[in-house]
Amino acid sequence: MGRIWMLGDNVNTDVIIPGRYNVTTDRTQLARYCLCEVLPEFAQQVRVGDVVIAGHNFGCGSSREHAPAALQACGVQVVIARSFARIFYRNAVNIGLPVLVCEEVVAASTDGQDMELDLATGVIHNVTTGQTFQAEPLNPFVARIVAAGGIIEYIRQEGALR
Numbered sequence: 001m002g003r004i005w006m007l008g009d010n011v012n013t014d015v016i017i018p019g020r021y022n023v024t025t026d027r028t029q030l031a032r033y034c035l036c037e038v039l040p041e042f043a044q045q046v047r048v049g050d051v052v053i054a055g056h057n058f059g060c061g062s063s064r065e066h067a068p069a070a071l072q073a074c075g076v077q078v079v080i081a082r083s084f085a086r087i088f089y090r091n092a093v094n095i096g097l098p099v100l101v102c103e104e105v106v107a108a109s110t111d112g113q114d115m116e117l118d119l120a121t122g123v124i125h126n127v128t129t130g131q132t133f134q135a136e137p138l139n140p141f142v143a144r145i146v147a148a149g150g151i152i153e154y155i156r157q158e159g160a161l162r
Contacts, residue, residue, distance in 0.1 A: 002077055004051050009057060018033065022066045027069060034074050054106070058081040068088065100135040102124060102134070104133045115128075120138075
């Protein structure tokens, strides 16, 4: 179970992790500055298993993997949005951060509520309100990449990288 953190539409990758902190791939440093300009308390208060919910076009902006890596390094278990920028979506999958599309959960959720979800089925349960939602489940191939911990681990497990 995780706590909900709400964000709006068009959350740019430079909002998720400002460009001046993209000089490293150290996940601890990325986590430290995640969402620092819009939610200064986020990095200190986010807990492992928390959920980020956002509007349309989440992750627009640059193509660096720093943004999904920063969210994942903070312990975010999933990002749910009305829609994702294509490159953010792919980068999230590549590092093993699940991303789900669900219009209804965005409209019905607020900061601080508790949520449970089943990635395999796309079923989302808002524990606080008792509401249940159906997201588009992960494509089976994407689900295997996420379960492996990202594309590199998936390839290692499949035997292509040794």
